[in-house]
Every structure is written in C-alpha cells, then in structure tokens.
Amino acid sequence: MPPAPLVTSIDVSGWTAAWADGTPPTFDPAGNPQSVYVLRAGFGATGAATTHLDTLIVTRRLREPWPDQATWTAGTVVLSDYVYATDTIAGVTNNSTESSPKPVANWGTTDRQVVGDRLVGEIIAGHRDARDGKPVACVVVTVTDGTTTVSQTVSAMAISLRPGDKCPVLVYPYDIDISSLNVGQVTKNAKVYPWVGDAASVLDSSAGTANSREFCPQVFTHDPVLAANPPLAYISSSGNDGTGVVSTSASTAKAAPFATVTGALNKLRSTYTYTDGCRIRIMDAATVANPTYNPTWQSGAALIIERDPDVPRASAVLTFGAANVNMSQTWLVVRDLTVARAGVYGLNVATGGRLILRDVDMDNASHNSALIAANSLYIDGGVTITNPASNVLNAGSAEIRMVRGLTYGANGRTDPIEGWLVAGCDLKGVLLANGARGQSGMIVVCNAIRGVGGTNGVFSIGTTADVNGALIANNLIEWTTTSSSPAYRPSSDNGTGNITHLLDWHNTIVGYGNTARSNILYNETVGTLRAHKLCSSIGSIHTQINTKHDVFCGGRGDVDASSKTGGWPYMLGVGCRGTVALFVDAGGGTFAQEYPGEKALIGASATVMADVRFTDNKAVTGAGAGAGDGAYTLEAGSAAFDRISAGHAVLPFDLAGVTRRNDGTGAAGAYERAA
Known part of the structure; x- marks a missing residue:
C-alpha cells in the first residue's frame, strides 16, 4: 500500500x-x-x-x-x-484556488511579408512548470486563408539559426508548407501549451489584439510568384527620376536607375497596383524624402529598401534625419545596407505604421532623439548602432516592439532601451525601461548587457503597475561603476505593483556587495499591500538578494506590518531552486529569504564573493570600478555547479549555446560548463 x-x-x-x-x-x-x-x-x-x-x-x-x-x-x-x-x-x-497561468510567449520574428510556399518563423516562450529543459510542452502553429488551414506542432526548443543574433536565442522554430493555401492574405496564429494546467492555461495568439506588440495574429501575403520575382527599382547618384525604370528583371531596372527614393517609390506605385514586396535597391547613396502617399497602395505587406547586391554594404548608404520627412509607408523594411543619421529627425513611416530594421549598420552620429516617432519599430537582427545617445531607443510615443540581434552602446553609459521584447543582443551601458506602457508579457532573453554604469535598475518592473507574466532568462548583466544601486528590481523599494508569474531563470548579475544588488518582490510600501505569486526563480546568479516583508515593516513601526504577507511565497522559497547570491544581503541576514529554495547558495560576506570562479571578472570590485567586457563562464570547481536537480532543468541551452545539464549537476547562471 x-x-x-x-x-x-x-x-x-x-x-x-x-x-x-x-x-x-x-x-x-x-x-x-x-x-x-x-x-x-x-x-x-x-x-x-x-x-x-x-x-x-x-x-x-x-x-x-x-x-x-x-x-x-x-x-x-x-x-x-x-x-x-x-x-x-x-x-x-x-482547497487551492490557484490556477496554472498562461505561458509567457511572443513571436520572435516579424510579419507583413510576402512569402512563397513555406512560412518560417519562431516563437519565444516560457512557463513556470518547465521540465527536462523544456519550458513548455509544445506550440501549435496554424496558418489559414479563411478557407483552408494548415498547422505544425513543435515540441523541441532549439537555438535559432537566424544569423543576425549576437547571442544564441532559444526558440520554438516552425517551417510550414502553405502551398495548399490560396494566393493572397493569410493569417498565422499559435497556441502555447504548458506542461501543467487546463484549457484556460493555454495561451492563444488569436485572443490578442491584431497589429499590437502582444502575442496576436500575424498577417502575411502568400504569393510565390511575387516572392520570387519582386518589382525592383534602383537608385544611383547618377540616376534620373524621369528616365528610371521599374522591372522584375534586375538587369533591366539597374540599367535605368532613379536619382531619389521618392522617384523610385512613385514609379513603383504608378506601375504596380501595390507596393507590397517591392524593393528599392541603393547602388551608392540615397536620402529619405517625403513621397506622395495613399494608404490603398499597400494591401498588407512591406516595401523593402535594400542595397544593390553587387555593391558592399558600406557603399550603399541611406541617409535620414536632416529634415522632418516621412517614408509614408504603413509597412517598411530597411535591410542589408548602411544607414547614416544626419540630424535629430526620425526615420519615420506612416501614422500607425511600422519600421523594421534588419542587417543594418547605422551611425547615429550622437543625435539624442528617437529613431522613430509615433509609430512602431522592430529591430529584427543583425543591426549595429554606433555613436549612441540616451533617447534613440527609449520608450516614448513610438513603441519599440522588438529589439533582437542588436549591437549598441558603450561602457559606463546609462542609455534606456524599451524592454518589451529584447533577445540575442550585445548591449553596453543600457537600462531597460517601458515608460508609460504596461510590462505584462515582457520577454528579455539571451542578452549580454555589459559595462552598465547606471544608478537605476537594468530591469525595473512592477514599480507602479501590476505585471502578469514576464520572462527574464539567460541574460548576463555586468555592472562596472561603484554606484551603490540595484541592478534587478521586480516590484522593489516603495513600489505598488503586484507581480504574477515572473520567470527569473539563469541570469548572471555581477557586481560587488550591494552594488548591482537584486531587490526582489518586496511588500514594504507604506500604506500599500502587495501580493506576488506564481513566480519562478531558478538557477540565477545575483550579486546580492534582498526582500522585505512584515518583519522589516514591523521593525520600523508600520501599523499594517502584520498584513505584509503578500510576498511570502518568494520569501519562503516557493518556486525557487538553484539560486546563487554572491554576497550576503544588505541587512546582514535580515533582508534575506527565510528559505531560498532547493540547492541555493547565499553568500555569507558583504565583502568576499562566493567562490563561483568566473573566468575573467571585470565588473566593479571592492577596489573600484570595473574595466568591463569580462568573461563570466565558470571555471573548474565553481560553487555555481550542481545547483539544478535531475529533471529540473528549465532551459535546454545556455547563453553560449552549450547544452544545459539535466542530470543533477547543472550550473546556476547564464553559462553552463561544457561537457
């Protein structure tokens, strides 16, 4: 029995x-x-x-x-x-009344493209009940033309094969044969199934608001002929708008180039019904201008501006910013060329439109203003922005909906980037911020964030508003200044937001003592009772962990101290496993979790780091500021080893693409040791 x-x-x-x-x-x-x-x-x-x-x-x-x-x-x-x-x-x-939450997920690739008979893309997803290195049970992707529907089920998370990522990004990839669908607009959706839960726990993109930054339906134009033979227009400094020719033949179009983007665009519009999938190719240099625009000239897919394949990227230069001009496209892709900023004005598209940058080298020339205004921006891999400034990618009137595969910043800076969906980036001196927009559903995964010099948290969520679902995983944060400030702040000091289903997995945050500390899921705000639940904290290395609840509040005389129990699940280690803190908490033990979770290691000193043995620690130390650009892989004998129990791995690969161990010897932090 x-x-x-x-x-x-x-x-x-x-x-x-x-x-x-x-x-x-x-x-x-x-x-x-x-x-x-x-x-x-x-x-x-x-x-x-x-x-x-x-x-x-x-x-x-x-x-x-x-x-x-x-x-x-x-x-x-x-x-x-x-x-x-x-x-x-x-x-x-x-008697439990708690339900398994919906996964945190979003598309890792953009839509509004002309595609042939295969639709390829990726989903990034996580859920608190991950197991055996698999964050969710599966995703089921469907594509329909309104009459016929095709689908594919993907159960294995993999390293993305997209070449533009700066760090390996973990995705659920799909490749669907859509040849049976009618030519025209098709809609793609996906359901993300957690390992544990019922029908209400399944995340379905079809329930999202179309054309939003959330997990929502994506739209493509299925047209194999157009995808294989797009209308082309070339631009050259020796071209002529009066004699320029557009054609599906590259040699014909290139023999008669235009002088300006406006000339090429207007000719494309007058020759073809729509500019969907049309391509403007830059032979040497071009400047953004204000073309005539009618929204009926785009039916659902983006116009593309790219380099002439016969010239190197450095020779194909698109210039913007000297004047307040607008490309006047609802959907615009700028890819595989050089972009030069000549002034403070943005690279703008039509009202309500979106700009997608892919494989672009951009010189921002230190102009401190938004890259795009009042629209939405997707950085979709292979993008480098040099000569940064504080407001280029800050959360403002424009939504920065995706920042993927971006190289940006400089050591010691404090440039904000909207932290909605940030993946596979190599960033320096940046903070992630959402401005006035909500943070429920945010995803920050597989990034190296080095040389941080800020006085605010790199991650600050739940400060004033509730957060329902956030995935923060496989990130490195290297803090280099001596500013005694927190690096990681999910609903911390004096906040008012409640956090549900925060996934804090395998991040490495490196600082010294209480410099770059983590202030996690507090419930100490005077006059405010917060409740944090269903959170998952697995395998991260924090510089220092602090959390404050009823005892802290009682010690300072709060009249509602006995009610400050809404953050107790985290304080008592519910959903916590394999965490490492390099130093003792800022209260010398009084701000610590009462139980940090299975196989946790909490540093015992305010000045001596736990023996994790980073390969080359160049973060701030007790001796002063760090040089930055260190290496935070783990050397033999690291105390971060053997922190994840057998069968409990939540991710299949680390920040370097190394397979994570699921045999009971798995390491904490962004890096697993090699086999």
Whole structure:
C-alpha cells in the first residue's frame, strides 16, 4: 500500500498545507526531504491532455506574521511549489484556488511579408512548470486563408539559426508548407501549451489584439510568384527620376536607375497596383524624402529598401534625419545596407505604421532623439548602432516592439532601451525601461548587457503597475561603476505593483556587495499591500538578494506590518531552486529569504564573493570600478555547479549555446560548463 500522505489538506493559497501527524517537525529538505506526490492535469508534446506525476517537498513550518514572527503556526507547513486547483493528491483535500497561468510567449520574428510556399518563423516562450529543459510542452502553429488551414506542432526548443543574433536565442522554430493555401492574405496564429494546467492555461495568439506588440495574429501575403520575382527599382547618384525604370528583371531596372527614393517609390506605385514586396535597391547613396502617399497602395505587406547586391554594404548608404520627412509607408523594411543619421529627425513611416530594421549598420552620429516617432519599430537582427545617445531607443510615443540581434552602446553609459521584447543582443551601458506602457508579457532573453554604469535598475518592473507574466532568462548583466544601486528590481523599494508569474531563470548579475544588488518582490510600501505569486526563480546568479516583508515593516513601526504577507511565497522559497547570491544581503541576514529554495547558495560576506570562479571578472570590485567586457563562464570547481536537480532543468541551452545539464549537476547562471 502507498504510504499515508504527509498532509491532510492544501490551503487556498496553494503553497501551504496542513500537516497530517501532530506538530510538524523541523524539516531538512536537502538531507531528509519529505515528499508530497501530486497528480497534475496538463498537456503533452502534441498538445493533447494528459497527467503528470510531480513531487513537491515540505520545506519548513509556517510562522506567524509580525509581531509574533518567533511563533510557529499550529500545524501549517510550506511546500516547495504550488498545488493548483486542477491537481490531485491521493488522500488529501485540495482547497487551492490557484490556477496554472498562461505561458509567457511572443513571436520572435516579424510579419507583413510576402512569402512563397513555406512560412518560417519562431516563437519565444516560457512557463513556470518547465521540465527536462523544456519550458513548455509544445506550440501549435496554424496558418489559414479563411478557407483552408494548415498547422505544425513543435515540441523541441532549439537555438535559432537566424544569423543576425549576437547571442544564441532559444526558440520554438516552425517551417510550414502553405502551398495548399490560396494566393493572397493569410493569417498565422499559435497556441502555447504548458506542461501543467487546463484549457484556460493555454495561451492563444488569436485572443490578442491584431497589429499590437502582444502575442496576436500575424498577417502575411502568400504569393510565390511575387516572392520570387519582386518589382525592383534602383537608385544611383547618377540616376534620373524621369528616365528610371521599374522591372522584375534586375538587369533591366539597374540599367535605368532613379536619382531619389521618392522617384523610385512613385514609379513603383504608378506601375504596380501595390507596393507590397517591392524593393528599392541603393547602388551608392540615397536620402529619405517625403513621397506622395495613399494608404490603398499597400494591401498588407512591406516595401523593402535594400542595397544593390553587387555593391558592399558600406557603399550603399541611406541617409535620414536632416529634415522632418516621412517614408509614408504603413509597412517598411530597411535591410542589408548602411544607414547614416544626419540630424535629430526620425526615420519615420506612416501614422500607425511600422519600421523594421534588419542587417543594418547605422551611425547615429550622437543625435539624442528617437529613431522613430509615433509609430512602431522592430529591430529584427543583425543591426549595429554606433555613436549612441540616451533617447534613440527609449520608450516614448513610438513603441519599440522588438529589439533582437542588436549591437549598441558603450561602457559606463546609462542609455534606456524599451524592454518589451529584447533577445540575442550585445548591449553596453543600457537600462531597460517601458515608460508609460504596461510590462505584462515582457520577454528579455539571451542578452549580454555589459559595462552598465547606471544608478537605476537594468530591469525595473512592477514599480507602479501590476505585471502578469514576464520572462527574464539567460541574460548576463555586468555592472562596472561603484554606484551603490540595484541592478534587478521586480516590484522593489516603495513600489505598488503586484507581480504574477515572473520567470527569473539563469541570469548572471555581477557586481560587488550591494552594488548591482537584486531587490526582489518586496511588500514594504507604506500604506500599500502587495501580493506576488506564481513566480519562478531558478538557477540565477545575483550579486546580492534582498526582500522585505512584515518583519522589516514591523521593525520600523508600520501599523499594517502584520498584513505584509503578500510576498511570502518568494520569501519562503516557493518556486525557487538553484539560486546563487554572491554576497550576503544588505541587512546582514535580515533582508534575506527565510528559505531560498532547493540547492541555493547565499553568500555569507558583504565583502568576499562566493567562490563561483568566473573566468575573467571585470565588473566593479571592492577596489573600484570595473574595466568591463569580462568573461563570466565558470571555471573548474565553481560553487555555481550542481545547483539544478535531475529533471529540473528549465532551459535546454545556455547563453553560449552549450547544452544545459539535466542530470543533477547543472550550473546556476547564464553559462553552463561544457561537457
């Protein structure tokens, strides 16, 4: 017969339970784990409903709130993770009202393109119930012309093969045969299935608002003939707008180039019904101007400005910024050329339109103004911006919807970049900020952020508004200045936002002492009760971890201190595993988690770093500012090794593309050691 259950009931919160046998003992979750076996409704690798058997651990007894924090509750114990309302435990009453949240996901590639008979793209996704190096069970992608629908199921996360990424980006890739669909507009959607949950836990892009930055339907033009033979117009400094020719023959169009972008664009519009998929090729140099525009001249796909394939990228230069001009396209792709900024004005498109930069070398010339105004910008890989300035990519009237594969910045700077979807970038001296826009659904993954010199957090979320879902994973943050400031601030000091389903996975944040510290999921704001739940903190290396709740508030005399329990799941290590903190908390132990989670390592000193053995630490140290551009892979004997239990890996690869271990020896931080 199976052993009697250790608990009699699961509480409403989902993370506490009633001990079954008298007074709970002193628990030793590492040396003598007390297990609770949970049968969980969920999904498998095809998206079909199934059940999973998981093991949760009783980690400790639950104490009373301030001022009775030295007293244990009568018989309540804390679990290592949540039990959902849809879970079953044999012989145990499940009173949990918590549900498995929807995954955090978004498209990793852009739409509004003309495509042939194959539709290729990527999804970035995560969920708190990741297992065996797989963040979600699967994604099911569908494409329809309104009559016929084709689909593909992808269950394996992989390193993206797109060449423009500066760091390996982990994605769910798909490649769908759409030859059976009618020529014309097609719509793509996807469902993202978590391992654990029910139908309400499945994220469906079709429920999103079309043409928004959120996970929503994407639109393409299916036209194999147009994709293979796009109308072309060439621009040359020796061209002539009066005699320029547009043609699907490259040799014909190149023999009679235009003198200006406006001349080429107007000729394309007068020759073809739409500019969808048309390409303007720059032979040497061109300047953005104000062409005539009628929105009916684009039916759903982007115009492309690119270099003449016969000239090197450095020789094909598109200049903008000297005057307030507008390309007047609803969808515009600028790719595979050099962009030169000659003034403070933006590279603008039509109202409500979007600009996509791909494989572009841009000299910003230190002009401190937004790259695009009142529209949306996608940086879609292979983009380098030199001579930066503070407001180029800051969150403003324009939405910076994607920043992927960007090289940008300089050591010691504090340039803000809108941190909505940031992936595969090599950044220096930047902070991620969302301005007035919400942060629910944000994704920041697989980035190297070095030479940070700011006095504000590189990640600051939940400051004034609630956040429901955020994926922050496989990132390196190297702090180089001596400013005693936090680097990582999910709902920290004096904030008012509640955070649900934060995924903090395998980040490495390197500073010294309380410089570049992490202030995580506080509940200490005077007069405000915050509640943080369903968060997952696995395998990250933090410089220092601080969290403040009822005891901190009681110590300073807050009248509502006894109610400051909404952040207790994190304080008690629920959903936490394999965390490393390089230094002791700023309170010398009083701001620490009461239980940091399975296989955690928390530094014991304010001045001596835990023995993680970075390859070449060039962050700030006790001796002063750091030089930057260090190497944060882990050397033999690192204390960051052996932090992830067997079967509990949440990502398949690290920031260098090395396979993460799932055998019980996996490392904390952005880098796994090589096999």
